[in-house]
Amino acid sequence: MIQYWENMISREIGAVDKAHAAVLLPVSAVEQHGPHLPVGTDAIILRALLKNFSKVTGHFQEDEVIIAPQITVGKSNEHMDFPGTMTLTAKTMYDVIDEYTSAIAKWGFRKLILTNSHGGNTDLLNLLSRDLRIKYGMEIYVFDWWFTDFWKEILQKVQESKSPYGVFHACELETSLMLHIAPQMVDMEQAKDETPDRQFEGDRFISLYGPVTMGWKTRDVSHSGVIGDPEEASAEKGQVLMDFAVQKLTAIIEEILQFHY
Numbered sequence: 449m450i451q452y453w454e455n456m457i458s459r460e461i462g463a464v465d466k467a468h469a470a471v472l473l474p475v476s477a478v479e480q481h482g483p484h485l486p487v488g489t490d491a492i493i494l495r496a497l498l499k500n501f502s503k504v505t506g507h508f509q510e511d512e513v514i515i516a517p518q519i520t521v522g523k524s525n526e527h528m529d530f531p532g533t534m535t536l537t538a539k540t541m542y543d544v545i546d547e548y549t550s551a552i553a554k555w556g557f558r559k560l561i562l563t564n565s566h567g568g569n570t571d572l573l574n575l576l577s578r579d580l581r582i583k584y585g586m587e588i589y590v591f592d593w594w595f596t597d598f599w600k601e602i603l604q605k606v607q608e609s610k611s612p613y614g615v616f617h618a619c620e621l622e623t624s625l626m627l628h629i630a631p632q633m634v635d636m637e638q639a640k641d642e643t644p645d646r647q648f649e650g651d652r653f654i655s656l657y658g659p660v661t662m663g664w665k666t667r668d669v670s671h672s673g674v675i676g677d678p679e680e681a682s683a684e685k686g687q688v689l690m691d692f693a694v695q696k697l698t699a700i701i702e703e704i705l706q707f708h709y
């Protein structure tokens with residue numbers, strides 16, 4: 449059974465079989481998501497995914513998976529040209545996650561899964577995972593759906609955005625998920641395709657995926673704050689994406705529980 453840390457009694461957390469448990473630490477963001485999505489999009493999507501995941505039965509033993517309190521604000525300084533964005537500096541966020549981990553380690557847990565919904569957090573989490581491994585001796589995993597192939601199989605089936613950056617930020621994927629989770633928060637009349645061209649595609653060598661990459665902020669590549677094509681989004685796609693994510697996350701957590709290093 450999957451539990452939320454906050455809903456457990458102290459003595460229950462004390463009694464968990466730590467040799468067979470994993471803690472998920474959700475890390476997200478509060479930042480502009482174009483003219484059509486709420487600033488909490490990354491946090492809302494992750495919270496909804498974990499809520500659906502927490503209802504999965506038949507795969508996990510009692511208290512085998514525990515969801516720690518979500519870190520809602522992340523590192524979003526690339527979006528600070530747009531109203532409503534909140535950000536932690538890399539240094540603060542490093543310390544916050546280190547201190548969460550310190551508490552989780554103190555109560556004896558051996559496996560921590562940094563569970564991320566915002567691409568701007570990715571580099572920091574990968575760096576942290578090694579430092580936390582060395583400092584606390586825990587197994588530290590990073591689950592990230594940006595810059596990994598997490599959505600690949602399902603996007604091959606449902607994606608209609610044309611450009612390679614059709615799925616990036618406030619895009620077809622995020623807008624579809626939000627139309628499924630909280631349609632009342634989405635203003636589809638304002639949803640407009642904005643796909644960066646040269647800044648991301650570059651010349652021969654400069655591109656987002658290298659060999660020469662750039663330190664960029666959202667204003668460098670987008671006027672509206674959108675990177676992608678939210679006009680292709682739909683609630684039906686959002687449902688399909690959510691179902692896929694719950695199933696795949698379940699398989700991922702099962703593998704992590706069996707993996708030891």
Ligand SMILES: [Zn+2]
Nearest residue numbers: 489490618622
């Ligand atoms: Zn987002």
